[in-house]
Amino acid sequence: MRYIEYIILFCLKKLNGERTIYSIYHLLKGKKSSQTIQDAHLFGLIRFFRIYEPLTRETLEEVIQNALEHKWISPCEGQRFLLTNLGEEKINLFRENHTDPIYINGWQFNSVAQQFWERLTMLIQVVSNLVFQETHYIPIQKNKTVHIWLKSFLKNNQLDRILLGKTIFSELLDCLEDTNEFDPSVIIFRLTGYKRIGLTSLQTAEKLGMEFSSYHIAFQNVLHYLIQQVKTDINRYPVLSFLLVDIKENSLLTNSSQITFDLVQKGCSIEEIAKRRHLKTSTIEDHIVEIALKIEEFSIDPFIDYGIQKKIISVARKSATKQLKLIRSSVDSANYFEIRLVLAKYGAKQWN
Numbered sequence: 001m002r003y004i005e006y007i008i009l010f011c012l013k014k015l016n017g018e019r020t021i022y023s024i025y026h027l028l029k030g031k032k033s034s035q036t037i038q039d040a041h042l043f044g045l046i047r048f049f050r051i052y053e054p055l056t057r058e059t060l061e062e063v064i065q066n067a068l069e070h071k072w073i074s075p076c077e078g079q080r081f082l083l084t085n086l087g088e089e090k091i092n093l094f095r096e097n098h099t100d101p102i103y104i105n106g107w108q109f110n111s112v113a114q115q116f117w118e119r120l121t122m123l124i125q126v127v128s129n130l131v132f133q134e135t136h137y138i139p140i141q142k143n144k145t146v147h148i149w150l151k152s153f154l155k156n157n158q159l160d161r162i163l164l165g166k167t168i169f170s171e172l173l174d175c176l177e178d179t180n181e182f183d184p185s186v187i188i189f190r191l192t193g194y195k196r197i198g199l200t201s202l203q204t205a206e207k208l209g210m211e212f213s214s215y216h217i218a219f220q221n222v223l224h225y226l227i228q229q230v231k232t233d234i235n236r237y238p239v240l241s242f243l244l245v246d247i248k249e250n251s252l253l254t255n256s257s258q259i260t261f262d263l264v265q266k267g268c269s270i271e272e273i274a275k276r277r278h279l280k281t282s283t284i285e286d287h288i289v290e291i292a293l294k295i296e297e298f299s300i301d302p303f304i305d306y307g308i309q310k311k312i313i314s315v316a317r318k319s320a321t322k323q324l325k326l327i328r329s330s331v332d333s334a335n336y337f338e339i340r341l342v343l344a345k346y347g348a349k350q351w352n
Contacts, residue, residue, distance in 0.1 A: 004052060004213035006094045008063050012073060013083040018323045020079040025060050028052040030110055032254065034286040038340070041106065042322050042347045050110035051220050052213065064233070092286035098214075101221035102181060103228060105260045112247050113223045118146045119243045120226075121191060122197070126150060127168060128193035130161040142193040153242055173235045176222075183208070184213065187222045190330055198306050253294060261295075270303075285337045293344040296302070300345050304338040312342040322347060 011024045019039060026036040030050020030226065037124045040046045066336040067073045072087030083091075122141045129137055159167060176184040189207060199207060205215035227244065234241040251260060262326065263273045270288065291298050300309070306329065315330045316322065324339050331339070 001090065001094050002211050002213050003098070003217050004055065004059070005063050005066070006091055007052070007217070008074060009067060009087055009091050011043075011045060011048065011080055013088070015039075015080075016320075017076045017080045017082045018321060019043075021060060021064055021081065022057075022079065024057060025057060028055050030106070034290055036170050038289060038293055038344055041108060047105050049106035051104060051106040052216060054216065055212075057087035071260075085218055096143065099181065101217050103222050103225035104217070105228075106220075109227055110223045112130065112227055113220065115146075115247050116227055117223055118143055118244050119149060120240075122146050122150050123153070123243070124168065126154070127161065128167045131165040132194045134194055139174055141291060141333060145295045157239075159239075167239050171240045175226060175237060175240070179225065180230065182222055182225070184222065186210075187217045187226075189221075213256075217326075218337060253290060257287040257290045259340070260284055261291050264288070264291070282337075285340075289337075289340050289344045298345075300341050304334070304341060308334050308338065309342050309346075312339055313346055316343065316347070 008021075008024055009026070010178070011027065012021075015023065023036065023039055023191065026033065027040055027045055027048055027088070028051060030053065037175060039050075040049050044098055064073070067081075070086070071084055072090050072091075073081040074084050075081055098208060118141050124137065125137070125140050141147070166259060176187075185208060186204065189204045190198045190201070201215065201219065202212065204219075207211050208215065210218070226240075230237045230240045259274055259277070263276065268276070270281060270284045273279075274284045278285070288300075288303060292300050311331045312334055315327050319326060319330075321327065324336050326333060327339050328336065332340075
């Protein structure tokens, strides 16, 4: 079983037939829609958000077809599937024989990892060549913002090139040796330095004898680990910590939702906000759901009667479902927005 198959089966288990396979596609690709973000939180799948952007619909459908043929899953309706006992055994066996990427946190680090990697590889290449006084080489990164950042870093750094090179090496080695939860080769082989060109992701996967999706996840795991370590102990990694300066993590709210949140705090109703912003009421409702999902202290009481909130929670817990249609059939006094809002506010706490 490939790693991507394991992840898809795991997601199907968590979704429990309540969402289509394409919700998994949007999750792994990192689609920034209200539905995808809400599902990621509700079903306890936020760590997988945007961790496999190479995924195609064709690959997803091939995995599903293969799982059906092996009877790992059984169909429900409308591209929904349930994990079978055979499927459960399969993912448990996979876990026993593979190291879990415990540092993966797609929701928190998906917007940080790529910038961190570009800066790290560029810094290592440039400093390595500076140490050997080599000026003729092709930059490993084409991104001009990375070049600008690096020039600023070198201008403001007080260490001479020899000491800087030793410090970077020492910090990176110290960081990677601080755990035995992964093989550091997945990242080391990718680094470019003096008279050494780093391998591509495909070349590294082949060199390590890894299937590509397994390698891609392992690589993300190491990147997220490095970011967590550096953030946690800046004093221990004074040079590497500069790689994270001015890089924003996934912000709590999207820009549009933040504007709506500011207006809500001023006492504006959904209808007033929609009119002022020239947006549909349903769009503002999406923003409210996102706010409830991400800001813990946000009260939904102004938008839905407390008694109805309790009914929705009760029905959802008893039926162990997050399907809006099923919940509404039992709480007909609530509309879909109100159900989504309650699930956003309390759903993850109730079921995950």
